[in-house]
Amino acid sequence: MARYKHYDYNQTKMIPLRFADQIQPGTFEYTLSHVVDNDLDLTPFESRYCNDYNGAPAYDPAILLKIVLFAYSRGITSSRKIAQACRENVLFMALSADSQPHHSTIADFVSRMEDVIAPLFTQVLMVCDGMGLIGREMFAIDGCKLPSNASKEWSGTRAELTRKQHKIDGAVERMLATHQAQDQQLEPEVQQKQVQQIEKLERVSAKIKKHLATEPERLGRRGKPIKSNITDPDSAKMKTAKGVIQGYNGIAAVDSKHQVIVHAQAYGAGQEQHTLSPMLFGIRRQxxxxxxxxxxxxxxxxxxxxSGFHSEANMKLIYRLGIDGYIADNQFRKRDPRFIDSTTYNQQQAKRRKERGSQFKRFTPADFDYDPVSQSCRCPAGKPMWLSLKGPVAGREVNRFQGYRKQCRVCPLKARCLRNPNQQEGRQVSFYPNDKQAKASYIDKMKEKIDSPMGRHLYSERLGTVEPVFGNINTNKGLKRFTLRGEDKVNAQWLMYCLVHNIEKIATQG
Known part of the structure; x- marks a missing residue:
């Protein structure tokens, strides 16, 4: 018969543990503890406390800051999980000196970081600069779109939310009428489910009504209404490689020497053109x-x-400030002979267009009947088109017309007119009345600069500078989504992750 070693779960073993010995030099936690204790000014936290003579002693902000930043470095953002780690993980015990703060204390500390995080970020940047980690030769600016703590199903313009609320109220009225008519015929379980569904829809309707009554209409950069979110009004719908998300765009400016983040800001908008100016002035301020x-x-x-930051206004700003900038447009790679055989764009669509074009030639703007005097246009099928845009675009005066959906969908010539016969929008066509007198725009100057051999070489360094930073924050540090709500709080969380990245650079490169 086999024999096994004896074991006893009731035995006791005393393990001597000195917290200072658990934080070993050369590790991230050692660098974090040293920077917080010796390089950061935490006096702004003192204004939160009024217990000089009365009240219980508070947790030291240095302790809370250490465990929160260390938790972020391990991909832990939940305050409950951070509190659990302070009870079970030896490293968290060592950093917190076994103080074991409650999860509500940690959550309150994190949610109020927006007032103090910017000075802390600058102080860590001072440490990086003192160690020679900032080269000051090239800064790469890019954005990282992440989901927020809100569902995109709760998004819409004021008109869309109003229609949704009226639709829900109508459904509730119909369900109530049906429920009252069949009240004596249905079983109790079915009646209870109907009542629960009605109560749920009434809560949704009340939530929408409260948002419409308290929140103003959200306007875009051109003053037109844009979609707002009931749960987090500051967040926005934005397109990503993985589909449409409801979230924020974390913008970062990264130094090329050791990939230190010199400035960062989170924006509740998917478009990035308007963020270049504040990022540039933010770098200068830092x-x-x-x-x-x-x-x-x-x-x-x-x-x-x-190319997300490319616009005529931004190119003009670059040249006016005397900045040696290299900002690509969306046709940059197609003009680059090195990517002539690239497969980055949809070759299947291009192949279909080529096959369709071999059968019949697609209509060009010359095939449309444009009258510059009356500002009107008719398509090759003789149908009128509406003026969708009139004004300057990229430094050129343009009159853009678009076909009506209901006419384009059933038009017998749509195979020769539309890029995709099944597309929902009508054909667009643009005319440039003053094109002969148009001067070289700032965009043209940037194209000429970035298409030069030196421009291509310098721009290629951008990818190896900023993308590894986002890879580190997303994959290694586990920031898959923002857990807070509101642009100020989300920006504080984004800065804390950038702070963790910079402290890691101090640990590994300093």
Whole structure:
């Protein structure tokens, strides 16, 4: 018969544990503890407490900051899981000196970080600069779109939400009438389910009514109404490679030497054109606060950004400020001979268009009957089109017309007119009345600059500078979504993750 070693679950073993010995030099937690204790000014936290003479002692902000940032480095954002780790994980015990704060204390500390996180980020940046981790030669700007703590199903313009609320109220009235008519015929379980469904719809309707009564109409950059979210009005719907999300866009400016984040900001908008200006001035503000102040940093360093930041206004800003910028447009790779055989764009669509074009030639703007005097246009089928845009675009005056949906969908010539015969929108066609007198725009100047051999070489460095930073924050640090609501609080959470990234650079490169 086999024999096994004896074991006893009732035995006791005393393990001596010194918390200071658990935080070993060369590790992230050691660097985090050292930076918080020696390099950060935590006096702004003191204004939160009024217990000098009365009240219970509070947890030291240094302890709370250490465990929160260390939890973020391990991909833990839940305050309950952080509190659990302080009771079960030796490293969390060592950083917190076994103080074991309650999860509500941690949640309150994190949700109020928006007032103090910016100075802390600047102070950590000072440490990075003092160690020579910032090269000041090139800054790459890019955005990372992440879901927020809100569902996109609760999004809509004021008109869309009003229609949704009326639709729900109508459904409730019909369900109530049906329920009253069949009240004596249905079984108790079915009646209870109907009542629960009616109560649920009434709560949804009340939530929409409250939002419409308290929140103003959200307007876009051009003053037109855009979709707002009932749960988190500051968040926005935005397109990503994985589909449409309800979230925020975390923008970061990264130094090329050791990939240190020099400035960061979260925005509740998917479009990035309007974020370039505040990011540039944010970089300048950060370097003015460093010990070796450099107010002309934007003129000395190169700035690179992808096509999301490309616009006529931004190119004009770059040239007016004297910045050596390299910002690609969305046709940059198609003009690059190195990518002539690239498969990054949809080749199947291009192949279908080519096959369709071999059978019959697609209509060009010359085939449309455009009258510049009356500002009207008719399509090759003789149908009138409506003027969808009139004004300057990229420095050129344009009159853009679009066909009506109901006419384009049934038009016998749509195979020669539309790029995709099954598309929902009508054909668009643009005319440029002053094209002959148009001068070279700032966009044309940037195209000429970035298409040069040196421009292509410098722009190629952007990918290896900023993308690994987002990969580290998303994959290694586990930031898959923002857990807070409101742009200020989400921005604080984004800055805390950027803070963790920079402290890790101090640990590994400093």
């Amino acid at each position: 370097f003015r606060a460093l010990p070796e102040s450099d107010p002309f940093i934007l003129r000395k360093a190169r700035i690179t950004a992808d």
